[in-house]
Amino acid sequence: MRHLSTAAPLLAALILAACSAEGGAPGEGTDTVVVGDVAGEDAAASRSDVPPPAVDDEAKSDPEAAAIIPARFHGEWNADLSACGTGLSETRLRIDAARLTFYESIGMVRRVEIESEQVVDVTAEYRGEGETWTDERRLSLSPDGASLTVTGQGSTLTRSRCP
Numbered sequence: 050m051r052h053l054s055t056a057a058p059l060l061a062a063l064i065l066a067a068c069s070a071e072g073g074a075p076g077e078g079t080d081t082v083v084v085g086d087v088a089g090e091d092a093a094a095s096r097s098d099v100p101p102p103a104v105d106d107e108a109k110s111d112p113e114a115a116a117i118i119p120a121r122f123h124g125e126w127n128a129d130l131s132a133c134g135t136g137l138s139e140t141r142l143r144i145d146a147a148r149l150t151f152y153e154s155i156g157m158v159r160r161v162e163i164e165s166e167q168v169v170d171v172t173a174e175y176r177g178e179g180e181t182w183t184d185e186r187r188l189s190l191s192p193d194g195a196s197l198t199v200t201g202q203g204s205t206l207t208r209s210r211c212p
Contacts, residue, residue: 117146126197126208133211153177
């Protein structure tokens with residue numbers, strides 16, 4: 050009987066640990082997105098088999114170098130406002146705290162350097178079209194927050210905030 054009273058708390062702790070170790074918040078995973086496969090993109094955005102963004106030691110000591118995109122940048126952005134919400138535009142970009150979702154790729158944020166209230170540099174691990182890569186992009190908000198200019202991979206594109 051004495052072994053049972055010792056084992057019960059240990060068993061309860063193991064069960065709780067197993068429940069809490071099954072993954073983070075929904076949507077923290079990545080996967081390849083096929084062109085035109087809106088359902089596949091949504092499924093990729095909801096996977097949780099990839100760990101959440103890591104905050105390295107430098108980011109912990111430097112609040113301007115965390116792995117979270119500030120809320121003022123979040124939302125859907127598109128070069129063509131009439132395509133907002135359709136998922137069909139090749140210029141569509143969805144931004145949340147931990148992810149940049151383009152038409153054919155998803156980038157899991159690994160580092161964010163805040164240059165100013167309107168400018169951040171985001172380093173992310175991208176997956177798309179069967180490939181993976183790490184890249185940095187600069188996100189620049191207009192003063193009124195209605196447009197976003199993204200610079201990276203040798204190009205610059207300005208998108209409007211979707212309603």
